[in-house]
Amino acid sequence: MSTHPPDLLDGLNDAQAEAVITTEGPLLIVAGPGSGKTRVVTHRIAYLVRESSVSPYRIAAVTFTNKAAREMRDRIQGLQVPDADSVFAGTFHAFCARLLRRYGEGVGLDSNYTIYDADDQLGLIKQSMQLADVDEKRNPPRAIQGVISRAKSLLMDSVGLAKRAQIEDDFQAEIAARVYHHYEELLGRSNAVDFDDLLMRAVQLLQENLDVREDYHRRYHYLMVDEFQDTNIAQYRLARLLTGPDQNICVVGDPDQSIYSWRNADIRNILSFQQDYPDARTIALEQNYRSSRNILDTASALIANNGMRVEKELVTEKTAGADVVVHEAYSAVEEAEFVVKQIKDLKNREKISLGDCAVMYRINAQSRILERACSDHDLKYRLVGGTQFYRRREVRDVLAFLFVLRNPQDDVNLERAIKTSSRGIGDKTLQGIVRWSLGQHITVLEGIKRISLAKAAGLPCPAPLASRAYTAVSRFGELMIRMEDLRDKLPISRLIKVLVDEAGLEAYIRSVDTNPEERMENLYELIASAEEKETGSPEDDMRDFLEYASLQSDVDTYDDTEDALTLITLHQAKGLEFPVVFIVGLEEGLLPHSRSMDSNEELEEERRLCYVGITRAQERLYLLRAFQRAMYGRSSSTLPSRFLDEIPQKLLTYASAPGARTVQTVSHRTSFDRSLTTWDRGSSVEEPAGPEYVPSVGDQVKHVKFGQGEVVQCERWGSDYEVSVCFDGGELRRLLLSFAGLEKVQG
DNA sequence: CATTGTAAAGTTTTT
DNA sequence: CTTTACAATG
Numbered sequence: 001m002s003t004h005p006p007d008l009l010d011g012l013n014d015a016q017a018e019a020v021i022t023t024e025g026p027l028l029i030v031a032g033p034g035s036g037k038t039r040v041v042t043h044r045i046a047y048l049v050r051e052s053s054v055s056p057y058r059i060a061a062v063t064f065t066n067k068a069a070r071e072m073r074d075r076i077q078g079l080q081v082p083d084a085d086s087v088f089a090g091t092f093h094a095f096c097a098r099l100l101r102r103y104g105e106g107v108g109l110d111s112n113y114t115i116y117d118a119d120d121q122l123g124l125i126k127q128s129m130q131l132a133d134v135d136e137k138r139n140p141p142r143a144i145q146g147v148i149s150r151a152k153s154l155l156m157d158s159v160g161l162a163k164r165a166q167i168e169d170d171f172q173a174e175i176a177a178r179v180y181h182h183y184e185e186l187l188g189r190s191n192a193v194d195f196d197d198l199l200m201r202a203v204q205l206l207q208e209n210l211d212v213r214e215d216y217h218r219r220y221h222y223l224m225v226d227e228f229q230d231t232n233i234a235q236y237r238l239a240r241l242l243t244g245p246d247q248n249i250c251v252v253g254d255p256d257q258s259i260y261s262w263r264n265a266d267i268r269n270i271l272s273f274q275q276d277y278p279d280a281r282t283i284a285l286e287q288n289y290r291s292s293r294n295i296l297d298t299a300s301a302l303i304a305n306n307g308m309r310v311e312k313e314l315v316t317e318k319t320a321g322a323d324v325v326v327h328e329a330y331s332a333v334e335e336a337e338f339v340v341k342q343i344k345d346l347k348n349r350e351k352i353s354l355g356d357c358a359v360m361y362r363i364n365a366q367s368r369i370l371e372r373a374c375s376d377h378d379l380k381y382r383l384v385g386g387t388q389f390y391r392r393r394e395v396r397d398v399l400a401f402l403f404v405l406r407n408p409q410d411d412v413n414l415e416r417a418i419k420t421s422s423r424g425i426g427d428k429t430l431q432g433i434v435r436w437s438l439g440q441h442i443t444v445l446e447g448i449k450r451i452s453l454a455k456a457a458g459l460p461c462p463a464p465l466a467s468r469a470y471t472a473v474s475r476f477g478e479l480m481i482r483m484e485d486l487r488d489k490l491p492i493s494r495l496i497k498v499l500v501d502e503a504g505l506e507a508y509i510r511s512v513d514t515n516p517e518e519r520m521e522n523l524y525e526l527i528a529s530a531e532e533k534e535t536g537s538p539e540d541d542m543r544d545f546l547e548y549a550s551l552q553s554d555v556d557t558y559d560d561t562e563d564a565l566t567l568i569t570l571h572q573a574k575g576l577e578f579p580v581v582f583i584v585g586l587e588e589g590l591l592p593h594s595r596s597m598d599s600n601e602e603l604e605e606e607r608r609l610c611y612v613g614i615t616r617a618q619e620r621l622y623l624l625r626a627f628q629r630a631m632y633g634r635s636s637s638t639l640p641s642r643f644l645d646e647i648p649q650k651l652l653t654y655a656s657a658p659g660a661r662t663v664q665t666v667s668h669r670t671s672f673d674r675s676l677t678t679w680d681r682g683s684s685v686e687e688p689a690g691p692e693y694v695p696s697v698g699d700q701v702k703h704v705k706f707g708q709g710e711v712v713q714c715e716r717w718g719s720d721y722e723v724s725v726c727f728d729g730g731e732l733r734r735l736l737l738s739f740a741g742l743e744k745v746q747g
Numbered sequence: 748c749a750t751t752g753t754a755a756a757g758t759t760t761t762t
Numbered sequence: 763c764t765t766t767a768c769a770a771t772g
Contacts, residue, residue, distance in 0.1 A: 064761090064762085065761070065762075066761095066762080091762065092762080093762050094762090115762095117762085118761090118762090195761090195762050196762090198762085199762095259760075260760080260761080262759075262760065262761095263760085263761065263762080362759065362760075363758070363759050363760075364758085364759085364760085365758065365759095385761090388761095422748080422749060422750090424748070424749085425748085426748045426749075427748090428748080429748085468748090469748095472748095550762090551762065552762090553761070553762075569759085569760065569761095570760075571759085571760045571761070572760085572761085590759095593759055593760080594759095595758090595759065596759075596760095609759095609760080630763085631758090631763095632756095632757075632758090632763060632764085633763040633764085634763090748772100749771100749772090750770105750771085750772080751769100751770085751771075751772090752768105752769085752770080752771090753767105753768090753769085753770095754766105754767085754768080754769095755765105755766085755767075755768095756764105756765085756766075756767085757764090757765080757766090758764100758765100
């Protein structure tokens with residue numbers, strides 16, 4: 001420990017310093033991107049501990065994502081806060097999970113409860129729909145799931161939703177309420193909660209139970225909420241309930257970076273805060289320390305197009321910096337190639353390393369092509385997110401057993417465990433057991449165990465089962481009995497090993513799967529990540545590990561030590577910064593996403609998302625789009641994103657792809673210019689300015705670059721045509737007529 | 748019951 | 763293109 005700790009106010013401007021030292025009473029910090037928001041929060045925590053002698057144990061900093069929480073923990077530690085580990089820094093969900101683990105009985109939850117993820121949730125909702133006699137064809141389960149989730153985020157139970165549906169005459173909500181009712185029951189029977197429940201039931205508990213609430217008030221004296229613009233009603237209520245008599249609550253947010261309304265986040269919480277805490281100080285941080293002026297101007301110009309917005313000016317003392325580069329590639333593949341080439345160039349010409357660069361995209365599916373380009377050109381990359389580790393099939397299968405071992409009521413995971421590998425227990429047998437167990441007033445697992453005990457004693461099957469099923473079920477029961485016996489004896493990693501072995505998972509994976517090596521690798525990684533968290537008590541370790549696996553979508557194995565390019569979704573990029581940022585796929589339908597284009601609210605959120613991406617860049621920003629993009633394997637032409645139009649042209653430079661085929665650069669240039677100036681995006685009806693020449697199969701055509709060839713296929717594409725041409729050189733190409741500049745050759 | 752095949756459907760973003 | 767759903771078969 002240093003004897004000369006860094007002055008915690010060093011390097012802060014007046015507004016930041018004020019935010020740090022205003023430690024008493026409610027505080028609202030509205031902070032633009034790059035204004036040192038996290039810095040303020042972490043310094044504030046450090047200030048509280050080091051200067052105001054607040055015990056770190058009394059401070060809770062809640063964030064929205066695990067990544068933000070980890071970042072916060074790391075930075076507090078870096079500020080030489082004594083006993084920094086005692087500060088709670090975690091997500092709302094993690095906070096609630098702990099609260100319920102401890103006090104859950106108050107709302108009818110056994111402390112071994114299971115947390116169901118979105119897939120489990122959907123499965124239960126489908127079951128509930130059957131019980132409620134709701135037709136899945138007419139009512140998509142996902143839609144019902146959405147309605148229920150929204151209700152929960154507004155702290156409404158099924159009765160509340162039913163009432164509201166009636167008042168508002170909302171037919172869909174009425175149906176959802178019926179499903180919701182059964183869903184609640186199924187969750188309760190399984191001693192399980194979903195993500196929304198974590199929040200809702202924690203609120204319920206704190207609201208109804210004064211003792212618990214006061215307990216928390218005694219425990220936490222200072223509460224900080226990061227990314228406040230992304231909180232939903234339940235989270236906001238929770239924050240209010242946790243605020244003790246001193247009202248030491250500090251929230252930090254930026255309305256322009258609100259990108260989670262689809263998860264029911266509600267920006268209005270910022271307004272509510274000012275109403276609920278009339279004494280709150282409000283501090284605005286508008287100075288940007290991150291981006292060059294060109295980048296900042298680009299961001300400001302874009303976000304200015306949002307109607308629902310409190311205007312805020314971003315200031316910087318930085319110089320204009322490099323131009324923002326716009327490039328239209330021909331296809332997604334060439335878009336990726338362009339990125340890779342640029343990065344290689346930057347690496348050679350400037351002093352920029354791979355780790356300084358990030359590629360951001362709207363949807364995870366876009367990462368594949370980028371990954372491909374990276375590995376083709378030997379660029380090291382780090383994929384953030386992607387298919388989340390703890391949700392991989394083989395991993396979930398193993399976890400299913402563990403969940404059941406911990407919570408014997410967890411029928412969802414029990415069913416999953418049974419179905420992993422063929423054990424001769426099908427739907428019919430399972431249904432028989434479930435019904436019989438229900439009749440006996442025992443859990444399904446207990447039923448299975450009794451069946452296997454009966455078998456071992458040579459008795460006839462107590463449940464109505466065929467003899468083959470009897471054997472199969474009892475074998476599974478024996479397995480579970482053996483595993484239960486080991487549950488508290490073996491360290492969790494050993495337990496998983498034994499489980500993989502005894503449950504025949506390896507054999508199953510090797511016999512069935514197309515890529516068994518990768519699957520097994522994942523299982524080894526699971527074991528390793530369990531081992532990492534072992535402390536000595538198998539019981540506690542299991543609890544912690546399962547909680548971790550439920551709430552953490554990915555393993556924290558990215559090491560920043562390795563110099564690698566970051567591939568990341570725009571959502572996940574929030575809170576990060578990079579010297580060089582590429583945003584790919586700036587196309588209508590992708591960014592903004594087609595599913596967010598029918599309402600203005602959603603569209604503005606897309607714009608904010610783009611804004612978040614742009615403001616991640618420190619020195620260089622590249623905005624890319626592909627003229628042709630494949631969706632579901634089918635390739636089609638795209639329109640440039642309206643967001644590109646919204647940026648003043650004087651801030652942008654159009655790049656031609658280094659090394660790209662000339663013809664494509666030329667063709668994209670024309671298409672781009674045209675689309676920017678004359679295409680009317682207000683209506684989807686394209687102008688009949690289509691090609692004058694209507695091609696047909698067998699035609700001889702000529703192309704500027706590829707020469708002469710024969711049309712072998714021709715399809716209408718809106719007002720355009722997609723033609724496949726077999727050129728005389730033997731090359732087969734698919735081209736869009738209006739951009740390929742094909743000419744018919746008489747012959 | 749499980750395996751195999753074919754058909755259809757679907758992909759926003761995260762806890 | 764990839765994953766899931768469902769039907770038919772052994």
